[in-house]
Amino acid sequence: MTLLNDLRARAGVRSLLSDEGSNPKVAKNEKLGVSTAVLHLAPGNMSGREVCPKRSAGCTAACLHFAGSPAYMTAKTQARLKRTRLFFDDRNLFMNILVLEIADHVRRADRKNLIAAVRLNGTSDIVWERKKFVLFPDVKKELARKFPTANLEQNEITRIFPTVQFYDYTAIPGRDSPENYHLTFSMKEDNMLDVIAEMKRGRNVAVVFPVGEVPSTFLGLPVIDGDETDYRPADPSPCVVGLKVKGLRGKADDTGFVHKSHSDLLAA
Template sequence: MTLLTTQNAKTIKGEKFGFATGILYMAPYTIAGKFNMCPMAEKAQCHKACLYTAGRGKFNNVQQGRIRKALYFQNDYEGFMNELASDINRFVNRARKENVIPLIRLNGTSDVLFERKGFTLNEKIAKRIKKTAGYYENMMSLFPDVQFYDYTKIAGRFDKQLPSNYDLTFSYSGVETYKKQVEHALKHNARIAVVFRNEKDIPAEFLGKKVIGGDDTDIRHIEPQNTIVALIAKGDGKKDTSGFVVGELA
């Protein structure tokens, strides 16, 4: 099973800036059962408007593939992480041969605390990717010269120092039950992604912070912290009325 996806409409846009992105897409929330892949989904009310249904995610075969990946992660964590390491290594090598900068996004449609996900690299995979077998604190420590990034709705992740090659963007929701998470992220001066219903709904400032466009590419790590990254609703998100998407429903 190939775990990384490299053909995504938004990340492909980053190629014109010299970046190539590999993304891990797994079934979000409790779609795959047993384990909640997005712990804040209910508080943020984002599970109904999730990007899981956007683009190719609307197709059943794609959704089933993401469910299989989530179940693999849940049921054979060590096997999953070793295979993911192999996929990342292959992607990084290919990107560098093509003279582009590789980026890795581990939470394409999930919100797993990968910075806390240690694993043991087995001898077979270690030999294949020319790394030292043994325990690694997280995937970022296995590839210290590769830039990783993610979006998250878990504001507490900003409380602890992240790996130097792991960039996080907080994901906003206006739902009342999620208010404390937003306030926590603001205290950390985090970069915050906000989903607006339409371009006309995007203001110059939001939450007292400067708004910058974010739909042209997915290259978040080069953008300043303490700003608002404006994204446009996609998939089922266009119809969201929970407060996750900002803007009036037409």
């Protein structure tokens, strides 16, 4: 049994990261020469622990966790609950498994001549740049042997892998992420002041629109098609990342989370 499989067995999880093949939109990144692995946790407080501290009523109802096939919902939810509980109950074990899975993902991407990227907040909004942990000695030894560019003196996931591109959406304002961690700010129905502040910092803003109603400009900025690929580090800046609403719950939104294009308050 490999070290990674041994740690997974100890934790009671099959894996933490999903590869690009599990998400059609993420799979589109390959046309940009990028392979993205995604970490999906149980969203909101589904696990009894909060992983989306700035969630609103609208984004909670429209969460992409509920947008997939109902046939897979039970198994998907159980897997994400296991990961989330592991994250809170045994942080070091969780993070050491994650380190080894990222290293494996990078090696697979290299074999396909693709750039390796990682999304840590597929269905969560955790400030990963503040999550410290200790590398296990055997994990550090394996990483030194298999991943020479890893910074083994660091104790935060994105800094251990300085050559890997991390990216996420976030609704938490004021984050100071490392250079290799690209963040796009998420607009909700109740955070316009945060949106304005993040735009002033130079952060792109993601906005959800009804299907067929994505405008060409919003908030005084050009709107790009955020569904063309998932790889946000390649987006021009400044811009609004237009996302079409997904799932029946999202399409039924009445909170204002799904924005009508005529509500461009800053365009005048």
